[in-house]
Amino acid sequence: MPQKAAKNSIRDLLADRPWDPEEKAQRLLDTLPDSGEILLTSHDNPDPDALASCLALQTLIRKKKGITARIAIGGILGRAENRAMTLKLNLDLLPIDLLEDKSWDAVVMVDAQPGSGNSNLPPQMPITAVIDHHPIRRPLDLPFVDIRPEYGAVSTILVEYFKGQKLRYSKKLATALFYAIKSETADLGRGLCNADQRAYFSLFNSVDWELLHSILKAKIPGDYFKLFLVGIEKAALFGNAVVTTLGEIPVPDAAAEIADFLLRHEYVQRSLVIGRYEDQIVYSIRFARGNLDAGIVASAIANGFGAGGGHDQMAGGRIILTHKTKSKSDEIQQTLIDRFLDSVGMAKFKPGRSLLAEQFAERSNKL
Numbered sequence: 001m002p003q004k005a006a007k008n009s010i011r012d013l014l015a016d017r018p019w020d021p022e023e024k025a026q027r028l029l030d031t032l033p034d035s036g037e038i039l040l041t042s043h044d045n046p047d048p049d050a051l052a053s054c055l056a057l058q059t060l061i062r063k064k065k066g067i068t069a070r071i072a073i074g075g076i077l078g079r080a081e082n083r084a085m086t087l088k089l090n091l092d093l094l095p096i097d098l099l100e101d102k103s104w105d106a107v108v109m110v111d112a113q114p115g116s117g118n119s120n121l122p123p124q125m126p127i128t129a130v131i132d133h134h135p136i137r138r139p140l141d142l143p144f145v146d147i148r149p150e151y152g153a154v155s156t157i158l159v160e161y162f163k164g165q166k167l168r169y170s171k172k173l174a175t176a177l178f179y180a181i182k183s184e185t186a187d188l189g190r191g192l193c194n195a196d197q198r199a200y201f202s203l204f205n206s207v208d209w210e211l212l213h214s215i216l217k218a219k220i221p222g223d224y225f226k227l228f229l230v231g232i233e234k235a236a237l238f239g240n241a242v243v244t245t246l247g248e249i250p251v252p253d254a255a256a257e258i259a260d261f262l263l264r265h266e267y268v269q270r271s272l273v274i275g276r277y278e279d280q281i282v283y284s285i286r287f288a289r290g291n292l293d294a295g296i297v298a299s300a301i302a303n304g305f306g307a308g309g310g311h312d313q314m315a316g317g318r319i320i321l322t323h324k325t326k327s328k329s330d331e332i333q334q335t336l337i338d339r340f341l342d343s344v345g346m347a348k349f350k351p352g353r354s355l356l357a358e359q360f361a362e363r364s365n366k367l
């Protein structure tokens with residue numbers, strides 16, 4: 001479990017590694033071309049870690065090679081914080097759908113791996129390098145691979161690259177990386193290792209706190225509140241698991257926000273939130289610490305009709321609907337819920353109890 005790694009020394013953590021994590025930056029730079037066009041990409045619907053690590057990599061390549069790499073992302077920027085981050089950091093993001101006919105001298109994928117089903121990168125596009133912290137899907141035979149599943153954030157790897165190359169951060173980049181590690185590890189509370197703590201504190205003195213605040217407290221649209229209302233009203237408790245279905249959602253990462261929120265309920269150790277976004281069913285899973293891995297559950301419940309994955313405490317997935325009827329969508333959602341409850345050992349509590357009714361009963365008992 002990554003949280004156990006956090007208690008070990010850095011020496012323990014790296015003991016089984018034949019390489020120096022900071023040296024990897026040089027290997028990456030040696031792998032990339034010295035001229036031409038370089039594309040950086042990540043998973044669809046990018047989160048702060050994806051955005052910050054793309055920005056850091058773009059900076060590294062510009063400083064060391066004099067090339068301005070392009071950043072292309074699929075999906076949309078859902079969370080208000082991610083939109084604020086993009087605007088305030090002046091990120092120049094290219095929609096991935098526009099890349100079909102373009103060829104690149106190198107393509108680098110960060111915070112994602114080829115074949116994990118969460119990137120709309122055209123499949124024929126050859127990938128030169130992968131830098132990620134998700135569990136290794138399958139061995140990759142590529143010119144450069146740096147996957148560190150024990151790391152809480154890819155941004156931590158980029159901080160080590162900067163250290164290895166003795167580069168300084170702009171305030172904006174330091175703020176982006178700091179925010180990425182902060183949000184990905186829930187303020188150093190979830191799924192991290194010593195390297196994340198080290199990176200977080202090494203950035204501390206370079207953060208623009210006013211900028212960070214303006215991202216963290218970005219104004220949120222009105223429909224966000226309605227989504228919480230639906231998410232809470234429809235939430236059902238199955239033992240210590242909570243499940244809710246949101247119906248149509250305005251942005252795909254809405255499911256993750258509600259899943260985070262519901263996990264805070266006093267009875268809840270596991271949450272599953274499902275929504276429908278365009279022709280996809282998207283879901284998010286959150287686990288409190290324990291011996292079950294959310295990434296494995298997220299992958300297993302979509303088996304046969306979609307793709308899922310993630311980390312031990314946060315994960316998700318999506319199913320592209322080929323039959324767009326409501327009944328088909330409902331059927332798949334029910335299968336996801338049934339498989340989830342089986343996976344977390346809570347199927348015996350079916351059909352579940354309304355989260356709100358549960359709270360009311362508790363309170364009236366006390367009166």
Ligand SMILES: [Mn+2]
Pocket residue numbers: 049050111133152153154184
């Ligand atoms: Mn990440």
